[in-house]
Structures are given as C-alpha cells and as structure tokens.
Amino acid sequence: MGIGLNLSSSAQKDEISLIVNEIFYSIQGESSRIGLPTIFIRLTGCPLRCQYCDTEYAFTEGERMNVDSILNKIKRYSTKYVTVTGGEPLAQKACALFLKKLCSHGYDVSLETNGAITISNIDKRVKKIIDIKTPGSKEDNKNNFDNLKYLTKNDEIKFVICDRIDYVWAKQKIIEKKISGIYDIIFSPVYKSLESSDLANWILEDKLNVRMQLQLHKYLWGDQKGK
Numbered sequence: 001m002g003i004g005l006n007l008s009s010s011a012q013k014d015e016i017s018l019i020v021n022e023i024f025y026s027i028q029g030e031s032s033r034i035g036l037p038t039i040f041i042r043l044t045g046c047p048l049r050c051q052y053c054d055t056e057y058a059f060t061e062g063e064r065m066n067v068d069s070i071l072n073k074i075k076r077y078s079t080k081y082v083t084v085t086g087g088e089p090l091a092q093k094a095c096a097l098f099l100k101k102l103c104s105h106g107y108d109v110s111l112e113t114n115g116a117i118t119i120s121n122i123d124k125r126v127k128k129i130i131d132i133k134t135p136g137s138k139e140d141n142k143n144n145f146d147n148l149k150y151l152t153k154n155d156e157i158k159f160v161i162c163d164r165i166d167y168v169w170a171k172q173k174i175i176e177k178k179i180s181g182i183y184d185i186i187f188s189p190v191y192k193s194l195e196s197s198d199l200a201n202w203i204l205e206d207k208l209n210v211r212m213q214l215q216l217h218k219y220l221w222g223d224q225k226g227k
C-alpha cells in the first residue's frame, strides 16, 4: 500500500527518502498548538477520498527527497514545531522512521493522520492528531478503531463535522468508544459548509466535553496552497 519507501537495510537509515508535496512555514491552524508558528511537511499520497478534501493536489504531486535534504531545508526556520501532514503521511511506509529522526534532531513533532492506517509503530514522542472519519466524509468505513489503543494522553482525536447527522454520529461514537475525558477531542466544522454557530450551539446544548475548533489558516488565507 505504502509509497515512497526507499530503505534497503536498517543500516542505511540516513538514506530514507519520501515523496514530499511541499514544505512551508506557517501558523498552525488546528489542534492544541493552534496559533504557533510551525514548519509543515506535506507528504504525497492518500488512500482515501473524503468528499470535502482540500488537499487533492497532494494525492500525486511531489518530489522525492532524502531525509538529510529535508532536514537541511527546515533548519532555516526558527521554530522547533514541525507538523507532518498530507495527503496521508503514513501512506508512505518510511514516514515512521522519518518521524523518529525528526524527534531525534530535537523537533517537537506532530502528525496529522486520517485514522485509516496503523499508528502502532509511531514514536511515542510524536503528538498524533488522528481523525475519526464521519459519514459525511464518505470514508467512514475506513476508520481503523484499533488505533485508539495506541493513543497516549498527549494525542488528540479530531472529528470533521459536515452536518447535524455527522454531529449526532460523532457524539455517539465518543460514548461507544469511551474516549470522553481521556483524550483531547476536537470538533471542527467543514469550512463554508456547516455554520460554525450551529455546531457551537449543539455542543453547548449537549454539554459535550469537546473542543470546538475552526481552521485558523482558512480564516487567514482561505484555500491558498502553502499556507
């Protein structure tokens, strides 16, 4: 399934390479690190096709880079916060080793992943922000709930909410999976699709223990690439 693996033996870790869609420096728009200047490394590829996807350009476009070139490229930025995103970064099997390497170089790393691919092999130092795909995404049958057992209290679970049906589904899923109060749970409305105030009212009416979040980067820069 994975793409971008180029590792002939464990003795050649420095030769890991990945297909990189873009590397940029911006304001973190999501998660508990919202607002922090962050280096983003967007990897190419994703096995899902969510109906609201705003990074379709990352499905196939990208350039192969070895880890040393990536590290060289990011060292110019004056932050230690790095987010590895996609597409779906774990679609490339070499990503797990890459994350470990970033941590070993002193970066404070977060991983944005769609919840369909196992996170069992991800370094514990990495903050994982894992999606649970709702029916509105049209990819909810891809959720790998086995991943929940690999989460730590440092990790976050995100539901992207398309409509009221998604909201009710997500609320039930939180009960069913017994995740309330254990992990930081984020409800985020689909940009320009669901009224933010509707989602806010539903959360308050139901006294849900979740964090509502708008995608800050969308409000700053709309759908611009590299932001």
Ligand code: SF4
Pocket: 046, 047, 048, 049, 050, 052, 053, 054, 055, 056, 086, 087, 088, 114
């Ligand atoms: S998982 Fe993310 S990158 Fe993949 S299709 Fe869904 S929204 Fe797009």
